[in-house]
Each structure stands twice: as structure tokens, then as C-alpha cells.
Amino acid sequence: MQETKSTCCYCGVGCGVIIESEGDRIVGVRGDPDHPANFGRLCTKGSTLHLTARHDLRALYPEMRLEKHEPRQRVSWDDALDHAVQHFAQTIREHGPDSVGFYISGQLLTEDYYVFNKLAKGLIGTNNIDTNSRLCMSSAVAGYKATLGADAPPACYEDIDHAQCLFIAGSNTAYAHPIVFRRIEDARKNNPDLKLIVVDPRRTDTAQSADLFLPIQPGTDVALFNGMLHVMLWEGLVDMDYVRAHTEGFDALKETVREYTPKLVADICGVPEADIVTAARWFGTGPTLSMYCQGLNQSSSGTDKNAALINLHLATGQIGKPGAGPFSLTGQPNAMGGREVGGMANLLSAHRNLADPQHRAEIATFWGVEQVPDKPGKSAVEMFDAVKNGEIKALWIACTNPAQSMPDLGSVHEALANVPFLVVQDAYRNIDTARYADVLLPATTWGEKEGTVTNSERRITHVVPAVAAPGETRPDWQIMVDFARRLGFMLEKGYEALQLFPYEAPEAIFNEHRETTRGRDLDITGLSYAMLDSQGPQQWPLPEGAMQGQARLYADGVFPQPGGKAKFVSAKYRAVAEKTDARFPFHLTTGRMRDQWHGMSRTGTVPQLFNHVEEPMLAMNADDMARRQLQNGDLVKVSSRRGNLMLRVKESDEVMPAQAYIPMHWGGQFMNGAGVNALTLSNFDPVSKQPELKHAAIKVEKA
Numbered sequence: 105m106q107e108t109k110s111t112c113c114y115c116g117v118g119c120g121v122i123i124e125s126e127g128d129r130i131v132g133v134r135g136d137p138d139h140p141a142n143f144g145r146l147c148t149k150g151s152t153l154h155l156t157a158r159h160d161l162r163a164l165y166p167e168m169r170l171e172k173h174e175p176r177q178r179v180s181w182d183d184a185l186d187h188a189v190q191h192f193a194q195t196i197r198e199h200g201p202d203s204v205g206f207y208i209s210g211q212l213l214t215e216d217y218y219v220f221n222k223l224a225k226g227l228i229g230t231n232n233i234d235t236n237s238r239l240c241m242s243s244a245v246a247g248y249k250a251t252l253g254a255d256a257p258p259a260c261y262e263d264i265d266h267a268q269c270l271f272i273a274g275s276n277t278a279y280a281h282p283i284v285f286r287r288i289e290d291a292r293k294n295n296p297d298l299k300l301i302v303v304d305p306r307r308t309d310t311a312q313s314a315d316l317f318l319p320i321q322p323g324t325d326v327a328l329f330n331g332m333l334h335v336m337l338w339e340g341l342v343d344m345d346y347v348r349a350h351t352e353g354f355d356a357l358k359e360t361v362r363e364y365t366p367k368l369v370a371d372i373c374g375v376p377e378a379d380i381v382t383a384a385r386w387f388g389t390g391p392t393l394s395m396y397c398q399g400l401n402q403s404s405s406g407t408d409k410n411a412a413l414i415n416l417h418l419a420t421g422q423i424g425k426p427g428a429g430p431f432s433l434t435g436q437p438n439a440m441g442g443r444e445v446g447g448m449a450n451l452l453s454a455h456r457n458l459a460d461p462q463h464r465a466e467i468a469t470f471w472g473v474e475q476v477p478d479k480p481g482k483s484a485v486e487m488f489d490a491v492k493n494g495e496i497k498a499l500w501i502a503c504t505n506p507a508q509s510m511p512d513l514g515s516v517h518e519a520l521a522n523v524p525f526l527v528v529q530d531a532y533r534n535i536d537t538a539r540y541a542d543v544l545l546p547a548t549t550w551g552e553k554e555g556t557v558t559n560s561e562r563r564i565t566h567v568v569p570a571v572a573a574p575g576e577t578r579p580d581w582q583i584m585v586d587f588a589r590r591l592g593f594m595l596e597k598g599y600e601a602l603q604l605f606p607y608e609a610p611e612a613i614f615n616e617h618r619e620t621t622r623g624r625d626l627d628i629t630g631l632s633y634a635m636l637d638s639q640g641p642q643q644w645p646l647p648e649g650a651m652q653g654q655a656r657l658y659a660d661g662v663f664p665q666p667g668g669k670a671k672f673v674s675a676k677y678r679a680v681a682e683k684t685d686a687r688f689p690f691h692l693t694t695g696r697m698r699d700q701w702h703g704m705s706r707t708g709t710v711p712q713l714f715n716h717v718e719e720p721m722l723a724m725n726a727d728d729m730a731r732r733q734l735q736n737g738d739l740v741k742v743s744s745r746r747g748n749l750m751l752r753v754k755e756s757d758e759v760m761p762a763q764a765y766i767p768m769h770w771g772g773q774f775m776n777g778a779g780v781n782a783l784t785l786s787n788f789d790p791v792s793k794q795p796e797l798k799h800a801a802i803k804v805e806k807a
């Protein structure tokens with residue numbers, strides 16, 4: 105039996121695994137005791153990964169069709185790529201570069217991401233490349249950039265062990281990041297004085313273990329955080345020396361939070377005044393580590409929610425020291441790696457901004473192209489809108505399933521059904537999106553590919569294949585390099601394409617990416633595959649000459665903002681995008697189950713992962729069910745202004761009155777054509793453009 109070190113391909117905790125294989129078969133998996141993210145532990149999902157290494161649901165060879173009404177047929181790689189190239193080249197020639205788009209994934213490796221981004225922005229000349237990370241972390245990114253100046257989580261897992269107060273907001277860490285939660289449990293055992301505050305509309309497993317639980321009304325986080333700052337000001341918990349030395353904009357924020365009295369905030373959030381005061385005192389005394397996820401991010405005011413929480417850290421000086429800091433928990437395994445290489449519509453390599461002419465010039469020079477286009481690309485929701493209205497005529501989707509994961513699915517399915525040409529590049533052929541593909545390209549997946557991933561604490565791990573690629577599958581980066589070279593010839597840029605895409609192995613891509621980071625906040629010029637293999641996973645930054653990465657940022661109080669000072673963001677509370685009313689009286693919230701991952705392409709193949717929860721349910725409060733004469737297990741029709749679902753209802757004391765909850769995982773293959781996103785809305789945050797997947801107004805009727 106052979107053993108290969110890798111990482112778990114599910115969540116952003118980024119646990120190290122050891123894959124056990126015999127020949128071309130993965131036969132076992134266990135936690136890597138040497139990996140600093142998990143020290144050998146795995147959750148139920150990670151520990152069953154080997155059971156998902158089966159081939160019956162995989163895309164194993166290329167398929168294509170010449171007409172929309174025809175079924176796809178198995179073809180050679182040459183035929184499939186030539187067909188894709190022909191359509192993309194013709195579309196670009198006839199309608200310009202912005203008539204094509206790429207929608208990729210936080211589950212790709214960093215090297216894959218780099219090639220996609222260079223293809224779109226460097227060769228084709230469009231910024232229409234976005235990713236499902238837009239649905240996941242873009243509000244956290246916007247919050248960091250607005251306040252601290254860079255997309256860089258300043259804390260690390262080790263801070264859990266040093267904190268005196270853990271402030272979890274909008275995260276069911278026990279389910280969504282289980283190994284982080286194990287670490288929290290250990291820290292509480294070791295330090296009985298450690299306080300755990302949980303802010304969530306739902307009494308989740310995480311909330312049930314809290315010392316203080318604040319069950320706020322959906323979307324009212326900014327009011328709560330502003331209210332806590334109001335209390336901190338009254339009680340002398342603000343560190344004015346730190347504020348004066350290291351920040352700007354506090355006076356404006358002070359003016360804003362003046363009106364957020366505990367009384368007003370208690371009314372808005374639906375929690376007792378005394379609990380708001382207690383939360384402010386515990387947070388302000390610290391050291392406080394806040395951990396947060398989609399409850400803050402997937403919101404039409406996501407950037408403000410993130411910034412308002414970071415304000416609390418800056419005001420109390422709870423940042424840059426052991427046990428203190430804002431710490432966004434990354435949803436996907438490599439959402440951060442994708443941002444590092446600029447693989448989004450508004451970014452460029454190494455955390456550069458597309459809107460900055462200097463940054464565009466730097467990357468154009470680095471790539472050796474005339475220019476990087478300045479026209480902003482389409483973010484996720486905008487991209488599918490552009491597909492629907494005919495602006496984008498050829499779309500390439502890789503390693504993600506937007507036909508399940510995007511909000512307002514009715515609209516997205518319409519777009520996918522009508523786009524003139526669609527390529528889907530994926531490891532799985534049974535995902536909802538694949539049925540719309542004109543060309544299906546089979547990609548390698550976990551345990552079969554080489555590259556790097558970055559986890560929530562900025563830690564980069566080098567992963568290598570444990571087994572050979574099955575069937576005719578190919579690594580994502582290689583598919584794109586092949587496509588890019590062929591497209592270059594069709595666009596009469598053949599020589600340029602060969603210069604831009606000379607790679608024969610992922611290490612060459614990593615080395616090029618590494619060079620783009622020189623002098624940037626995420627400088628990894630001291631890192632190499634060899635170093636990662638010999639010294640283990642490393643946190644960035646790790647500039648040339650450094651012996652190891654940096655665990656914690658901003659210890660010196662200098663921030664990557666002009667003048668070196670962090671900025672307070674003065675944000676007022678805004679209500680959810682879709683308010684409840686007489687027709688749609690329930691607040692729907694969405695979330696993860698403990699044992700499932702995303703759209704279940706992988707976890708849905710493991711029977712024991714259904715032992716925890718067997719089927720999708722609408723969870724409701726007992727009083728609400730009684731008022732509607734609903735019994736446990738009744739079939740109900742759940743409707744929003746965009747669509748409806750039929751599913752069973754279940755009484756739950758986790759759910760507050762006038763609220764309801766549906767897990768996010770079940771999609772078309774399990775739920776008669778649609779999942780929870782048939783109900784959600786596509787309204788997005790104006791800065792981060794992340795849609796409000798966490799909340800919608802619904803009605804519930806007995807079916």
C-alpha cells in the first residue's frame with residue numbers, strides 16, 4: 105500500500121490527510137498528524153473521503169454535441185477542444201472578447217486558477233471571469249480591504265488557544281468547520297474562563313454550546329456590532345491609545361454608533377439589552393478572536409457586516425496579538441488561493457486591483473501583453489444575467505455547479521438553457537449544470553492532481569496525486585493550457601499563446617505566480633514546492649530569505665493602507681433585501697449540515713453520511729407549526745416570490761418564531777429539479793457583489 109500526503113478537498117479548514125492507495129485505487133484516508141491545520145484529526149466528511157473515490161458518477165471522457173437538441177456523444181480530446189475553440193474564436197471575432205465568460209471555482213487548485221485568469225485577461229482580453237468564491241468570501245475580502253487595507257486574515261488557528269473570548273458570528277462552526285470547533289472545545293477544556301459568544305438567528309449546535317447566545321433577527325448584525333461599540337465607548341473599553349496611533353476615521357464612527365443604544369439595538373435585533381452589554385464587556389476585555397462565515401458574507405450588506413465587526417477589533421486594539429483578531433473562516437478549500445492569483449472579475453494577480461491602472465500595467469508587463477483590459481468583468485450574478493440577456497454568448501464553467509448553487513435558480517436555468525454555447529469542465533457528469541453542456545470535459549479531482557491550496561489561516565499546502573488520472577481525465581490547468589494554445593492560433597495570436605502558456609507541469613505555473621507576489625502583502629518569493637515538501641505547509645507572507653511563514657499579521661500596528669493606518673468604516677444598519685410581509689411571512693435562512701458538502705456530488709455518494717440527516721427538511725418552530733396545523737413529517741409547499749419547493753416539515757427548537765430553515769445541500773438530483781436556491785434571491789452587496797443567499801421571505805402551506 106502506498107501513502108501520499110494531501111489535504112481534504114472540502115472546507116477551508118484545510119486539514120492534512122494521508123491517502124492510502126493500492127495501484128490506481130484509493131483505499132483509505134486518515135488525518136495527517138504533522139499538518140498544522142488538524143494534527144491528525146478529521147471530521148466525518150474528511151474521514152470518508154476515500155469512499156467517494158469511485159468512478160461511476162465521474163466524467164471520464166470528453167463529450168460534445170453539434171446541435172442543442174441532440175444528446176452529447178463521446179469524442180476525442182482533439183475533437184472536443186477544437187469544437188470549443190471554434191465556437192469561442194468565432195464568438196470573440198464576431199462580438200468581441202466580452203461576449204465570452206468563464207465561471208470557475210474555489211475548489212480548483214491555485215495553479216488551475218492562475219491559468220484560467222491569464223487566459224481570460226491576458227490572451228482573450230476580457231475580465232469576464234468570476235468564481236463561486238463570489239458566493240462565499242467576497243464580502244469578507246471587501247471588509248478586510250476597506251478596514252485593514254488587504255485581503256489577508258490577520259489571525260491563525262493557534263489564536264484559539266490564546267483567546268479569553270471567542271466571538272462567533274454567522275457561523276455554525278460545529279458543522280461547517282468541525283476541526284476548528286474541536287480546537288475550540290479543547291481550548292475551553294484547558295481554560296474554563298474562556299468565554300464563547302455566538303451570534304446567529306438559529307440555535308445551532310455551535311450556539312447551544314455558547315456561554316452567551318445572541319439569537320438576532322436575520323440580517324441585523326451591523327446594528328448589534330454598532331450597539332456593542334456604543335457600550336464599549338460608555339464603559340471605557342475602547343483603547344484610545346491604539347485608536348490614535350494606528351487608525352483613522354474613529355470620530356465619524358463614534359457619531360454613527362451614538363444612536364445605537366442598547367435599547368434601540370435590542371429592539372432591532374430581538375435580543376435582551378443586558379446580553380448586548382455583556383457581549384460588549386467580554387469582547388472589550390479580551391483577548392478576543394472573532395470567527396465568522398456566511399452569515400456575515402452572504403448578505404446584501406455583507407461588506408458592512410464584516411467591517412462593523414472589524415471596527416470592534418480596531419477600537420479595542422484586539423488585533424495583531426496572540427488570541428486576538430478578526431478571522432474569517434473560509435468556506436471552500438481554496439477560495440483564498442484563487443484570490444491570490446486574482447481569479448475574479450475585479451482582481452489581478454497577487455491581490456492587485458483591476459481598477460488600478462498601475463496594477464494593470466504591472467501585470468501586462470509581467471505577462472508580456474499589450475494591456476489588461478480596464479472594463480470591469482461580470483461578477484457571478486451579473487455574469488448569469490449577461491448570459492440570460494444574450495450579452496455573453498459562450499460560457500465556460502469549471503469545477504462548480506451553478507445550476508444548483510446560484511440564487512434565483514429559475515433565472516440561472518433559463519440562462520444556461522439558452523446560452524448559444526456552453527462548456528462544462530468537471531470531474532462529475534451527474535451535476536445539474538452538466539445537462540446543459542454542449543461540450544463536457546472530464547477533469548481530474550481529489551487525489552489525482554498536483555498543485556497548491558491555501559486554507560483559512562493563509563497556509564499553503566502542496567498536494568500531489570496519489571493515483572493515476574482515471575479514464576481520459578486531465579488536470580484542469582492542462583485542459584486550459586491546451587485550449588489556450590489552440591485558441592491563440594484561431595485568433596491569430598498563436599505565438600503569443602505559446603509564450604503565455606509554456607507550462608508542462610504545475611510547478612512552472614506556481615513559480616510564475618510566486619514571482620507576481622514579490623513586494624506584495626502576500627509575498628511568497630521564499631517559497632517553493634521543494635520547501636513545502638521538506639518543511640511542510642507554510643503561511644504567507646514568506647518573502648525571499650524568510651525561514652518560515654508569518655502566523656499573525658499587523659503585530660506592529662502598521663496596516664497596508666495609505667499612511668499605514670487602519671480605517672474605521674462607519675456603516676449604518678440596513679435591513680435584509682427582502683422583508684417579510686403578509687403574503688410571505690417567514691424569514692427563510694439557509695445553512696450547512698454536519699455531514700454533507702455543498703451540492704453533494706461527492707458526499708451524496710456515501711450512505712453513512714446520510715445517517716445524520718436523511719433528507720431535506722423545512723425546520724420550523726413548534727408554535728408556528730401548531731398555528732398552521734402542521735405535524736412533523738407533513739409535506740409542505742414552500743414558496744418565495746421566485747419559486748417553490750415541496751418538502752417535509754420538521755419541528756425544531758433551533759428555529760425562532762416566524763423563521764424557517766432549509767439546508768443548502770440538496771439540489772435537482774435529490775429534490776425534483778430544484779434545491780433551496782429556487783427560493784433565494786440574487787440581490788447582492790453593492791461593494792462585494794456577493795448575493796444574499798442566507799435569507800428570503802417565504803410562505804409555508806400544507807401540500
Ligand code: SF4
Binds near residue numbers: 148282
Ligand atoms: Fe475536511 Fe473541513 Fe472536515 Fe477538515 S474540517 S476534514 S477540511 S471537511
